[in-house]
Amino acid sequence: MNKQQLLTDYAGAEVLVTGGAGFVGSNLVKELVKHNAHVTVLDDLFTGDLSNLKNLKIKKFIKGDVRDEALMKKIVVNFDYIFHLAARNIIVSTKNPLEDFAVNIGGTLNILNNLKRSKRLQKFIYTSSVSIYGNTRYLPINEDDSYNLLSPYAVSKLGGENYARVFYENFDLPTVVVRYSNVYGIFQSTANPYCGVVGKIIDRIHNDKRPVIHGDGEQTRDFTYIQDAVDATLLAGISDKSVGEVFNIGTGIEISINNLVKNINEIMGKDILPEYIDRRDIDNIRRRVLNIEKIRRVLRWSPQFTLRKGLSETIEWYKTI
Numbered sequence: 001m002n003k004q005q006l007l008t009d010y011a012g013a014e015v016l017v018t019g020g021a022g023f024v025g026s027n028l029v030k031e032l033v034k035h036n037a038h039v040t041v042l043d044d045l046f047t048g049d050l051s052n053l054k055n056l057k058i059k060k061f062i063k064g065d066v067r068d069e070a071l072m073k074k075i076v077v078n079f080d081y082i083f084h085l086a087a088r089n090i091i092v093s094t095k096n097p098l099e100d101f102a103v104n105i106g107g108t109l110n111i112l113n114n115l116k117r118s119k120r121l122q123k124f125i126y127t128s129s130v131s132i133y134g135n136t137r138y139l140p141i142n143e144d145d146s147y148n149l150l151s152p153y154a155v156s157k158l159g160g161e162n163y164a165r166v167f168y169e170n171f172d173l174p175t176v177v178v179r180y181s182n183v184y185g186i187f188q189s190t191a192n193p194y195c196g197v198v199g200k201i202i203d204r205i206h207n208d209k210r211p212v213i214h215g216d217g218e219q220t221r222d223f224t225y226i227q228d229a230v231d232a233t234l235l236a237g238i239s240d241k242s243v244g245e246v247f248n249i250g251t252g253i254e255i256s257i258n259n260l261v262k263n264i265n266e267i268m269g270k271d272i273l274p275e276y277i278d279r280r281d282i283d284n285i286r287r288r289v290l291n292i293e294k295i296r297r298v299l300r301w302s303p304q305f306t307l308r309k310g311l312s313e314t315i316e317w318y319k320t321i
């Protein structure tokens with residue numbers, strides 16, 4: 001499967017992207033528009049920003065909430081593809097688990113339940129998270145390894161996945177789940193307090209401040225560049241082989257936070273030492289790296305961006321904002 005196929009499959013399709021004004025969503029919308037899809041974005045602008053969609057030829061923007069039953073009833077049956085990204089993030093979820101439950105589980109169920117009436121749905125794509133694996137016993141992590149739910153966010157993201165799966169099993173809805181691992185890159189606003197660790201480190205080093213690291217910096221993550229995450233998600237959307245499946249999206253490469261800082265320093269031509277502070281309570285995982293063989297094999301997708309290349313692109317973009 002290649003990019004040419006994406007061009008033809010999404011051309012003219014009616015596509016809904018929930019959370020499309022956010023970081024991953026807006027990058028996904030950009031690519032869909034490039035492929036001539038008719039894109040509607042639904043977002044309550046909780047963390048999303050309309051400026052992310054500036055100059056993009058989308059069909060419609062709806063400022064709305066996935067919890068809104070009447071709204072979902074009215075709109076979801078009108079689409080060929082629904083990319084469901086709207087969610088409360090891990091920090092907000094931990095502060096307010098009830099709201100997290102209502103949005104991340106309730107909102108997902110609200111869409112799926114209304115999709116039972118759809119006569120045109122090609123695929124519902126649910127964006128989940130590696131958070132559901134928690135601290136695993138074995139690495140790299142496979143899709144069918146056991147869960148270790150350590151936050152309300154992990155519970156709710158898995159809840160959304162389970163509903164996507166059950167609506168496939170019970171109602172024949174064509175659903176697929178992708179599990180992202182630490183996505184970073186352009187349009188990940190560093191002004192947003194919830195932005196990932198990559199944006200935070202770039203911001204500090206750029207401003208000649210010491211990046212702040214929780215713990216000793218030897219904890220590892222699997223960092224995925226945004227373009228790779230978007231391409232994999234789009235492939236999951238059009239592939240016949242993805243229905244009812246779950247795919248890890250990552251790189252299969254384990255990078256420590258200290259190594260990340262070193263790379264960012266080198267690319268930016270600086271040498272600023274981190275400041276180490278107490279370990280954080282949220283997402284306090286020692287090692288994480290994904291096995292991505294399933295998506296390689298089934299969807300013929302593999303990451304195209306090395307950490308160095310992805311960081312360079314991100315830093316170039318950062319200098320323009």
Ligand SMILES: NC(=O)c1ccc[n+]([C@@H]2O[C@H](COP(=O)([O-])OP(=O)(O)OC[C@H]3O[C@@H](n4cnc5c(N)ncnc54)[C@H](O)[C@@H]3O)[C@@H](O)[C@H]2O)c1
Pocket residue numbers: 018019020021022023024025042043044045046047048049064065066067084085086087088089103107127128129130157179180181182183184196
């Ligand atoms: N960025 C990552 O590293 C990462 C990792 C794992 C999973 N994910 C998942 O990917 C998706 C996108 O994440 P992101 O990093 O772009 O975050 P983001 O916060 O930038 O995007 C989420 C978007 O959803 C919108 N939203 C939130 N609640 C809503 C509601 N009730 N109704 C309508 N819109 C709502 C927000 O305004 C925002 O635009 C999320 O589902 C997230 O769980 C992201």
